[in-house]
Amino acid sequence: MWADQQNAEGAAIRVTGPTEARGLIEDISATMAALEKILTVETEHVRVGRISEGLANESRKSELTSAYLRGLEALKANAVALARFAPAPLEELRARHAAFARAIETNQIVLATARAVSENLVKGISKELSRAQAPQGYAPGRARSAYGGKSAPLLVSREF
Incomplete structure (x- = not known):
């Protein structure tokens, strides 16, 4: 890609x-x-x-994202030259970029929703598992003792 090219000193090539x-x-x-x-x-x-x-395409997405960001840097570095030498294509790129930003926003919303649903499922499963493993008995503080105070939980072991 042209945006990835650099001169011998490592500086980005300028649009001339x-x-x-x-x-x-x-x-x-x-x-x-x-x-x-x-x-x-x-x-x-x-x-x-x-x-x-x-x-599944995370590595390719990462590569393209890096190339896109490098391209934006080259675009910013050459903004004056681009406006001078290619004003119509630059305007088309701006319009295209607005549509691209909407696609990114939609993607982020869907990913955030999937993340929230996953977290809720994991929390629900965790709560069910911990409740199933908790010993069954009377809850402390709910029942009154015949002697005037709060009673401790009552557990009955069926194992000898």
């Missing part, structure tokens, strides 16, 4: 003409499209409860 400007914008658009496709698939799988299928 219309061809470079369009190339950078096209690379960022392609990265966004690939990342949005992965996010859409992930969102749909998680939405219907297929968590492992939804999260």
Whole structure:
């Protein structure tokens, strides 16, 4: 990808003409499209409860996210040149980015919902297991002793 290229000193290449400007914008658009496709698939799988299928492309998503962030840095570093050499493609990229942001937001909402549901299930299971393992008897403080105070729990062992 053009946005990933660097010169010999490690500094990002600067856009110096219309061809470079369009190339950078096209690379960022392609990265966004690939990342949005992965996010859409992930969102749909998680939405219907297929968590492992939804999260199957985590490594590719991570790679694309890194490339996207590097592309944004290159975009910011070359903002003046891009506005000068490729104003129409830059406006298209801005519009595309707004749609991409909505896809990210939808993905985050679905993931947060799945996380909350999972946490509630785990808490419910934990509560049921701890309740099943707790000894059965009278609860302290609820029953009054015949001698005027609160009684201690009464447990009866059936083992000898």
